[in-house]
Amino acid sequence: MSDSSETVSAKDTREVIMEATFRALSKHGYKDLRMRDIGEEMDLTRQVIHYHFDGKYDLLSSFLEHVIDQYEGSVEVEADADPRTELDARIDQCLFGPEFEEFGHWDRMKVYHELYTYAQNDEAHREIFDEHYDRIRGSIVEVVEEGIESGEFRDVDATLMGQLVTDVIHAARGRRISLGHEDAPEQARRAIDEFVLDSLYEA
Template identity: 30%
Template sequence: MTDDVSPTKRAIMEATYDALHEQGYGDLTIQAIADEFEKSKSLLYYHYEDKEALLADFLEYALEEFMAEIDLQDHEPLEQLEMLIDATVPETIDEERYRVQIALLELRGQVPHTDVYRERYTEIDRMLTDRVASIIERGVESGAIRDVDVELEAELLVSTILGVQTRRLTTYAEFPIERSRAALFEHVQQRLVAAES
């Protein structure tokens, strides 16, 4: 968890998460978030004038939480990539996480119509791609990863991960997650692992 978030903001973000879980994006209102907020409702309205502003902040908060979760500097680059795949494409998703991820997918669907969501999702994709590129670059420098086009490989991995996430959420029980995970891990092994000399 990020440490520089105020207790009030954290409480608001947790209430937003709970409301997304309960309502989904389509039925979500700022009142539904206020109902999940344990502190004064007026405090919520003081910080956010509408649902769009609150959800834009929630996306930034969720990104910071996720980036902290995958800050794996103590691990070797190849291990970091595998842990990142595990974090972004887990074997199983519980019902709560599934419902929240569906809500976030619906929110991503609003990007063509809402500038602030477009900005947030652009930032999310860029930061994730930069993180993957940084891991690959460290691997190339250490000799663990073969000399590849770092930006191209990062773009491919992130686009594949996002595609797997979307396909999984839109087909759920029918989606062959084991095959997708195996394909991602196989790509890392076959394309990125440096040949032993």
């Protein structure tokens, strides 16, 4: 077997394990999750999991990074898109997510937020979430700064605006997941448009 074939095979196997972890976490929750539960969610033998990961904690750390990569790597904006279009795309991605063939956006966010809750007692996972938060905020700040430099937006505190938008996104997702307020993302989107993004333009 060639090296390239081995690489593709390993990548595909890890993808299968990650998706099985999604399903297992959705059914059993973080606290009660066992490696056996993940093994039962895939056709491969449980030994394959132990070959790729050094136990449950290593697997969940990789899983967390996998979830984040799925979202960060799937924002699609045309190269010549104006700053407002790019802001809209990034905010919509965070609030409504990309399309998935199986296990939809809110199923994935439910798992994400459960891990987020437990991160308060886990320094390594907290660091992963913190870096993710910084990247979301940073991407918004960067687009706002580009809009200011190009003259499309008025001069504002881009860092503070990025902070506000990111916090609204997190609060809306948490309200939908924890309190069952299904209209929270749409309400947050309208509020961001009316009270935040529209303020980028001169009156």
